[in-house]
Amino acid sequence: MSATTNDVVAGEIEAEQRHVDRVYAELAKAAARTELVHAEGMARGQTDRRGTGDPREEELAGLFERDALVFSATKRRASLETQHEGLVFGRLDLDHGDGGPEGVGDPDGGDGGDREVRYVGRLGVRDDDYEPLVVDWRAPAAAPFYRATPVDPQGVVRRRVLRCQGETVVGIEDDLMVAEAPEDMVVVGDGALMAALSRSRGARMRDIVATIQQHQDEAIRAPARGVTEITGGPGTGKTVVALHRAAYLLYSDRRRFESGGVLVVGPSAAYTAYIERVLPSLGEDSVVLRSVGDVVAGMTAQRLDPPATAAVKGSLRIRQLLSRLSRLAIPGSPDLLRVFVMGHAIRLEKSDLDRVRAQVLRHHHRNSSFDAAAQALAEAAWAQVQVPGEKQEFVDRFVDSGDVEAFLREWWRPVDPREMLLWLADEALVLRLGVLPGAEAALLAESYRLALREGTWSASDVALVDDLHARVGTVVDLPSEERGFYEIEELEDASQYGVAALRSGRDQAPPRASLEPDEDGFVRAVEATASERISHDPRTRLLAGRIGSVEEYAHVLVDEAQDLSPMQWRMLGRRGRWASWTVVGDLAQASWSDLEEAAQAREEAFGSSVRRSFHMDTNYRNAREIFALAARMIREHVPDADIPEAVRETGHEPVELSVPRAALPEEAREAVVALLGQVDGSVAVILPEAWRHALEPLSRLDDRVLVIDPLSTKGLEYDATLVVDPDAIVAESPGGARVLYVALTRAAHRLTVLRPA
Numbered sequence: 001m002s003a004t005t006n007d008v009v010a011g012e013i014e015a016e017q018r019h020v021d022r023v024y025a026e027l028a029k030a031a032a033r034t035e036l037v038h039a040e041g042m043a044r045g046q047t048d049r050r051g052t053g054d055p056r057e058e059e060l061a062g063l064f065e066r067d068a069l070v071f072s073a074t075k076r077r078a079s080l081e082t083q084h085e086g087l088v089f090g091r092l093d094l095d096h097g098d099g100g101p102e103g104v105g106d107p108d109g110g111d112g113g114d115r116e117v118r119y120v121g122r123l124g125v126r127d128d129d130y131e132p133l134v135v136d137w138r139a140p141a142a143a144p145f146y147r148a149t150p151v152d153p154q155g156v157v158r159r160r161v162l163r164c165q166g167e168t169v170v171g172i173e174d175d176l177m178v179a180e181a182p183e184d185m186v187v188v189g190d191g192a193l194m195a196a197l198s199r200s201r202g203a204r205m206r207d208i209v210a211t212i213q214q215h216q217d218e219a220i221r222a223p224a225r226g227v228t229e230i231t232g233g234p235g236t237g238k239t240v241v242a243l244h245r246a247a248y249l250l251y252s253d254r255r256r257f258e259s260g261g262v263l264v265v266g267p268s269a270a271y272t273a274y275i276e277r278v279l280p281s282l283g284e285d286s287v288v289l290r291s292v293g294d295v296v297a298g299m300t301a302q303r304l305d306p307p308a309t310a311a312v313k314g315s316l317r318i319r320q321l322l323s324r325l326s327r328l329a330i331p332g333s334p335d336l337l338r339v340f341v342m343g344h345a346i347r348l349e350k351s352d353l354d355r356v357r358a359q360v361l362r363h364h365h366r367n368s369s370f371d372a373a374a375q376a377l378a379e380a381a382w383a384q385v386q387v388p389g390e391k392q393e394f395v396d397r398f399v400d401s402g403d404v405e406a407f408l409r410e411w412w413r414p415v416d417p418r419e420m421l422l423w424l425a426d427e428a429l430v431l432r433l434g435v436l437p438g439a440e441a442a443l444l445a446e447s448y449r450l451a452l453r454e455g456t457w458s459a460s461d462v463a464l465v466d467d468l469h470a471r472v473g474t475v476v477d478l479p480s481e482e483r484g485f486y487e488i489e490e491l492e493d494a495s496q497y498g499v500a501a502l503r504s505g506r507d508q509a510p511p512r513a514s515l516e517p518d519e520d521g522f523v524r525a526v527e528a529t530a531s532e533r534i535s536h537d538p539r540t541r542l543l544a545g546r547i548g549s550v551e552e553y554a555h556v557l558v559d560e561a562q563d564l565s566p567m568q569w570r571m572l573g574r575r576g577r578w579a580s581w582t583v584v585g586d587l588a589q590a591s592w593s594d595l596e597e598a599a600q601a602r603e604e605a606f607g608s609s610v611r612r613s614f615h616m617d618t619n620y621r622n623a624r625e626i627f628a629l630a631a632r633m634i635r636e637h638v639p640d641a642d643i644p645e646a647v648r649e650t651g652h653e654p655v656e657l658s659v660p661r662a663a664l665p666e667e668a669r670e671a672v673v674a675l676l677g678q679v680d681g682s683v684a685v686i687l688p689e690a691w692r693h694a695l696e697p698l699s700r701l702d703d704r705v706l707v708i709d710p711l712s713t714k715g716l717e718y719d720a721t722l723v724v725d726p727d728a729i730v731a732e733s734p735g736g737a738r739v740l741y742v743a744l745t746r747a748a749h750r751l752t753v754l755r756p757a
């Protein structure tokens with residue numbers, strides 16, 4: 001092996017820089033060409049259908065256009081993302097000859113028939129002669145970069161990772177795939193993986209495109225069809241692998257997945273914020289990221305229910321309650337109809353009306369059955385008349401009667417599923433539905449009284465609204481010419497409707513895009529005035545916007561899948577009826593209590609499609625010393641937990657302290673100050689609810705400090721963590737020790753555990 005003096009390394013970097021410069025120059029040309037076809041560029045993206053990493057002739061124009069578009073997008077983001085790893089990040093020195101690696105090593109590409117230098121990057125780029133300057137990391141031609149090992153080198157002699165800042169190569173790390181490097185080949189560094197793992201964690205997850213490991217690559221490139229399950233313990237790269245898989249699927253079948261849509265669902269808004277840069281940094285902007293409380297368009301959950309309430313709302317038992325709820329008469333609607341039609345006095349009592357309602361709802365969605373309800377009412381009225389030969393005329397006159405229409409507009413008005421859910425604030429009504437025993441009915445009713453006080457939904461409510469929506473249908477406006485003075489009455493009771501409903505007397509429903517929540521979580525109706533947008537009335541906030549029809553996707557990726565309740569699985573199932581799935585989870589980190597019921601609901605969502613699974617067993621996040629502590633704890637409580645092997649040692653054991661309860665806040669402050677001195681990046685204080693008030697001020701110590709509850713840390717990571725009062729975390733959490741396990745496995749470099757004595 002050649003000596004790697006500074007000069008030698010500098011020489012290698014210089015040579016790599018020359019190639020990187022060529023790539024950027026080529027891209028600048030392509031970007032200029034692309035200006036002309038900007039609008040249609042992405043649609044033309046067709047790459048590599050032959051499995052060689054090369055595009056077909058007729059696809060080349062599309063390739064350039066797409067790549068240049070992606071490039072400009074990537075560049076834009078690069079200015080935001082200071083840790084952006086660069087467009088060209090890898091190089092393979094290959095020898096295709098039978099005679100072994102001799103002769104390979106010409107850094108400019110080699111000229112022997114058996115030798116090849118291949119660069120790997122975020123995009124595929126070719127020169128004017130269509131010669132590849134860089135291969136897209138997702139192309140089959142790039143696979144050896146991830147798959148080659150010393151045992152199975154796949155023709156690779158040396159794999160090199162280039163570390164770039166912007167357009168400048170600042171470092172190289174090599175892995176040798178043969179026992180000995182050829183004479184003239186330089187091998188530099190200790191390997192890119194360890195260098196990447198030792199770095200400080202930022203506020204956002206980074207892509208790992210330069211250091212994807214072989215077993216991860218297998219999951220990333222698995223066929224799209226069916227259900228791909230990725231399991232493994234904490235920090236094994238499940239999330240990051242799944243995200244790269246989404247990028248791979250878009251590359252391998254762009255037409256299908258871009259037009260059909262890819263949905264990524266994670267546990268919380270903090271999680272989606274944490275991962276939101278990964279796909280854009282890989283050049284993919286078209287994936288929809290949603291937290292599980294945000295899956296239903298038009299509704300945003302802002303809190304979690306207490307565990308006992310979440311258990312009631314998440315279990316499939318609630319479906320029977322929702323079914324009965326969806327068939328109730330609208331509270332406060334008229335329960336007597338008295339009209340004169342063709343001289344006949346008609347009187348329909350509550351029991352008649354209930355019968356008609358039940359009959360209509362047997363065959364129709366409530367919100368699309370106004371006409372059916374009118375007809376059924378007419379039939380019920382006719383039963384009181386029965387004059388031979390008059391039926392058709394009677395029914396027509398009845399339906400056209402202004403009094404009947406006035407009645408129907410109240411008795412059969414469209415009902416927003418969210419409004420229906422709020423009916424459950426009435427405990428007596430919950431009990432009348434006859435599904436839940438007293439204590440659970442009380443919990444449920446209290447939760448909706450809280451919603452009405454605060455104007456916020458919980459994450460479990462979203463799945464219930466989705467279920468009700470499937471039962472009652474979308475609220476549709478009647479044509480405006482049919483509107484009379486009745487909606488003026490409705491307007492008087494403004495709090496019954498969201499912004500869009502309030503406006504519906506004047507406009508058709510606003511276009512869907514205009515119903516997306518804005519950055520404040522409010523839904524903006526077309527031309528909405530400031531006073532309409534920002535409501536101080538909790539009920540109006542709860543009902544703002546409108547629940548539209550279900551959006552379906554071609555691929556659904558679910559992270560932290562072990563935490564989904566059965567009702568949440570049903571909600572996702574509606575969005576993925578024809579989809580392929582990637583499902584990521586670790587049962588040892590579950591916070592949902594009835595795992596069996598959840599497993600059944602999840603099977604139903606997947607249907608009978610083909611399954612394949614990948615297991616990750618290396619922990620890339622936690623220093624070995626930190627993970628040893630977490631693993632000891634979880635083994636005690638969950639003996640069959642899936643325990644990975646942590647690969648990185650720091651020499652720093654976690655600090656475990658027992659302190660008098662009264663001294664805990666001061667000790668916590670000292671611990672945070674110490675951690676701030678030990679790491680460059682984030683420090684999280686993970687605590688149970690009981691300590692929140694006392695320790696909240698710690699977040700003011702430094703911008704890098706965050707005070708957070710254990711459940712909200714799901715899927716996230718920090719440079720250092722202070723875990724406060726682990727016993728209380730176990731006691732308060734639905735998943736008990738499993739949630740403590742999550743908390744103990746969030747730190748990459750340093751961990752302190754503080755127990756009140």
Ligand SMILES: Nc1ncnc2c1ncn2[C@@H]1O[C@H](COP(=O)(O)OP(=O)(O)OP(=O)(O)O)[C@@H](O)[C@H]1O
Pocket residue numbers: 193196197206207208211212213216232233234235236237238239240241586589620621714715716717745
């Ligand atoms: N091949 C890799 N190269 C560099 N970093 C990696 C690699 N694989 C994983 N990592 C890093 O390891 C950390 C953990 O990854 P990730 O969050 O995807 O794990 P996880 O299995 O989803 O964890 P958890 O179940 O605890 O949420 C991340 O910082 C990720 O970037």
